[in-house]
Amino acid sequence: xxxxxxxxxxxxxxxxxNWQGTYDNAARAECxxxxxxxxxxxxxxxxxxxxxxxxxEHRTRNTP
Numbered sequence: 001x002x003x004x005x006x007x008x009x010x011x012x013x014x015x016x017x018n019w020q021g022t023y024d025n026a027a028r029a030e031c032x033x034x035x036x037x038x039x040x041x042x043x044x045x046x047x048x049x050x051x052x053x054x055x056x057e058h059r060t061r062n063t064p
Contacts, residue, residue: 024051 024047031043 020051020054 027047027050028044031040031047034040034043
């Protein structure tokens with residue numbers, strides 16, 4: 001049973017990563033809808049920063 005769990009873990013994690021990319025794309029699309037250029041850029045910067053933070057958090061959790 002443990003072996004099955006260990007073997008399916010990478011598949012499940014890859015699904016999470018794909019969802020993160022989907023979320024980032026949707027957030028960028030929302031930012032592009034903003035009329036004010038400064039607000040749009042601030043929104044895009046937040047999306048980039050959040051994606052960077054999630055990537056760093058993911059690496060920290062997976063570092064032995």
